[in-house]
């Protein structure tokens with residue numbers, strides 16, 4: 001509560017000083033027009049008015065937050081606190097090269113850029129909430145859509161506004177920051193919309209596919225935005241290292257994304273061509289897909305013999321490289337073609353070797369491990385430990401659960417308070433009754 005109190009105190013002090021100054025100028029000049037002119041031309045008063053402007057801007061931000069987001073979760077508040085510092089320094093470094101051009105108005109724009117940057121973090125948190133929670137608060141969608149729309153409109157406003165000083169380096173950087181943010185907003189909104197569709201229609205499974213393609217497109221677009229700004233800098237015979245860094249980051253993102261897309265299509269091709277369709281007899285034998293628990297009419301068979309829906313196992317393979325049932329590795333590179341009937345008859349099943357941590361999936365384990373096999377087991381163990389993406393997801397889940405525990409604790413505290421009051425009342429009532437009883441028997 002320290003921040004809101006301090007915030008209110010600064011506002012009140014500023015307002016008091018302004019009122020005092022107004023009263024003073026009226027007392028000196030005695031009439032409204034001349035005192036207003038005196039008031040408006042005084043340097044100190046202008047500073048006070050500017051502080052009031054910044055203050056009102058922050059108040060607006062707080063109001064918007066209340067309307068569009070409501071109560072923030074604990075994890076959101078923590079992220080907000082962390083991102084505020086990060087965003088401020090990030091943007092400060094970007095703008096530091098243009099410090100000679102800074103005026104009060106450009107300072108306001110700088111503040112707006114920081115605010116929008118912080119808002120971006122909040123949007124990502126909202127999206128995460130949509131993707132993770134089964135039950136969402138009331139009006140969540142309406143508020144979230146309004147939130148995205150507001151941020152998008154703010155970006156559009158800043159892009160069409162005349163940013164002073166015109167054609168300055170400050171203007172270029174500000175524009176590129178806002179353009180990048182508009183792209184982020186659009187990307188997050190598309191993901192948000194897809195999450196909603198996924199919730200309403202669980203049979204729709206193309207979300208992750210669309211997402212990896214979108215990632216590449218948006219990285220590329222952001223790369224162009226920053227490169228354009230860099231080119232403007234170059235025309236003015238100057239250079240910004242932080243801009244160069246941003247270009248490199250986006251370019252790397254584009255390449256990494258393209259790699260994922262390539263892997264995805266490769267995998268899809270391999271699955272279509274090289275993993276056989278399950279036969280009717282196999283489907284009859286195990287009719288339920290273990291991934292989605294749904295009935296199977298058609299299915300794909302992995303080298304280990306387990307069968308799943310095509311879409312289910314495709315989405316699974318995007319994240320994991322082993323069979324969901326027996327954890328046998330799924331070879332995604334150079335998958336051997338499904339065995340022909342003659343091959344199968346000759347005893348060559350065409351299955352890749354099944355080696356995994358904690359045992360052998362394919363048949364009886366051999367008595368002695370070869371050195372190569374031991375090495376592969378160790379390597380796989382190290383890979384499993386270094387699976388940072390999974391760890392990250394788990395960490396987030398833990399944070400989320402912590403938040404819920406905190407909420408529950410608060411509810412319990414409230415209930416406890418009510419119960420204690422009730423007990424106190426009951427005790428008093430019992431006391432009264434006992435007294436009455438004593439009087440009656442006495």
Ligand SMILES: [Zn+2]
Nearest residue numbers: 289292309312
């Ligand atoms: Zn399935």
Ligand SMILES: [Zn+2]
Nearest residue numbers: 304306323326
């Ligand atoms: Zn299996």
